[in-house]
Amino acid sequence: MRRLFFFMPLAVFAVLAVYFALGLGMDPKIIPSALIDKPVPQFTLPPIDGGAKQGFSDAELKGRVSVINVFASWCIPCKAEHPLITRLAGMGVATVYGLNYKDEAADALKWLTNLGDPYHRIGADRDGRVGIDWGVYGVPETFVVDAQGRIHHKHVGPLTQKSLEGELLPIIRTLSQ
Amino acid sequence: MxxxxxxxxxxxxxxxxxxxxxxxxxxxxxxxxxxxxxxxxxxxxxxxxxxxxxxxxxxxxxxxxxxxxxxxxxxxxxxxxxxxxxxxxxxxxLNPPFKATTYVLWIGPVVIGTFGLLAVVVFFRRRHATASGEAPAPLSDEEKKRLDALIEDRSE
Structure with a gap:
């Protein structure tokens, strides 16, 4: 019994080491969304000024699984994830909406012309108010919403092939069943 | 100025x-x-x-x-x-609320501190007991023989 006592510090260290090792793999910048499993907030977004695509509102997000991608032309990681958004939209598994966050209309349109426009509809959130209702704190962010208009998943930061195939697509598949 | x-x-x-x-x-x-x-x-x-x-x-x-x-x-x-x-x-x-998911955060330090304090108290009590308490038990015959043998061993 006494001897076991001497191993206490080692045991405490081992427990701490496990916690710290797990902590190393976590990104403190990623904050869990408060909106998971909640219905999407009410909003109506106008189209980008001078753009060809319509804007959208929460009503459109019902009836089919949808993906809402928050992007801006001033956001460099958005450019990095753009091919993956295009790929996701091309797969046709979910309707992909764009939420153009605090952007100048001309810049946004130029960005879409240069890189391609994968979105079904694009809403312009000029003052970022709708973004705040969605709990957006960094661009890009990507939400998965089910056919009932409930938010199921939020990805913060640029999508990667790994997060698209490992996170988003499985969730979309489950929701589509 | x-x-x-x-x-x-x-x-x-x-x-x-x-x-x-x-x-x-x-x-x-x-x-x-x-x-x-x-x-x-x-x-x-x-x-x-x-x-x-x-x-x-x-x-x-x-x-x-x-x-x-x-x-x-x-x-x-x-x-x-x-x-x-x-x-x-x-x-x-910035000031987290006190609720089920944050109990560990709020109560954890108190619990750990109490354990530490208890450990310190027990440690010093024991030390105090051995320092000022009764003399250790006298050697048994067996132990005396072994001690004598060791002393002889060294003197050779």
């Missing part, structure tokens, strides 16, 4: 202004003071260890403006805080 003294006094009297810009401020000083108090306890999610009152980030400014709008609309302080928490979660509160 006197001018320098007055200047120092004036500088000491100045309160930190945070990141609040003049165009955000409310005309009503009472509402503005409430807005400042609320903002000081709301975390800026972009630069996580600053409050929105301190942060120059665009989102912090947006949230400061929203806090003021809600106050002007007649919301209570807690309603304003709830408005932000509904969107961003408890993480935005």
């Amino acid at each position: 006197r001018a320098a003294f007055v200047l120092v006094l004036l500088l000491m009297a100045a309160t930190p202004a945070g990141a609040v810009l003049p165009d955000e401020m409310l005309a009503d000083p009472v509402l503005e003071a409430r807005a400042r108090d609320i903002s000081k306890n709301l975390r800026c999610l972009v630069c996580q260890n600053q409050s929105i009152d301190d942060s120059d980030a665009g989102l912090a400014r947006d949230l400061r403006v929203i806090v003021r709008e809600r106050l002007v609309a007649g919301d209570s302080d807690s309603a304003v805080v709830d408005f932000v928490v509904d969107r961003y979660g408890d993480f935005v509160l």
Whole structure:
């Protein structure tokens, strides 16, 4: 019994080491969304000024699984994830909406012309108010919403092939069943 | 000299202004003071260890403006805080609430501290007991024989 006592510090260290090792793999910048499993907030977004695509509102997000991608032309990681958004939209598994966050209309349109426009509809959130209702704190962010208009998943930061195939697509598949 | 003294006094009297810009401020000083108090306890999610009152980030400014709008609309302080928490979660509160998910956070240090204190008390009690307490038990015949043998061993 006494001897076991001497191993206490080692045991405490081992427990701490496990916690710290797990902590190393976590990104403190990623904050869990408060909106998971909640219905999407009410909003109506106008189209980008001078753009060809319509804007959208929460009503459109019902009836089919949808993906809402928050992007801006001033956001460099958005450019990095753009091919993956295009790929996701091309797969046709979910309707992909764009939420153009605090952007100048001309810049946004130029960005879409240069890189391609994968979105079904694009809403312009000029003052970022709708973004705040969605709990957006960094661009890009990507939400998965089910056919009932409930938010199921939020990805913060640029999508990667790994997060698209490992996170988003499985969730979309489950929701589509 | 006197001018320098007055200047120092004036500088000491100045309160930190945070990141609040003049165009955000409310005309009503009472509402503005409430807005400042609320903002000081709301975390800026972009630069996580600053409050929105301190942060120059665009989102912090947006949230400061929203806090003021809600106050002007007649919301209570807690309603304003709830408005932000509904969107961003408890993480935005720089002072975390006491509830099921945060019990470990609030009670953990007390529990660990109590254990440590107990361990220290037990350690010193025992040491005190052996230092001033009864003499150790006398050697048994067996032990005496072994000791004698060891001493002889060395003297050879």
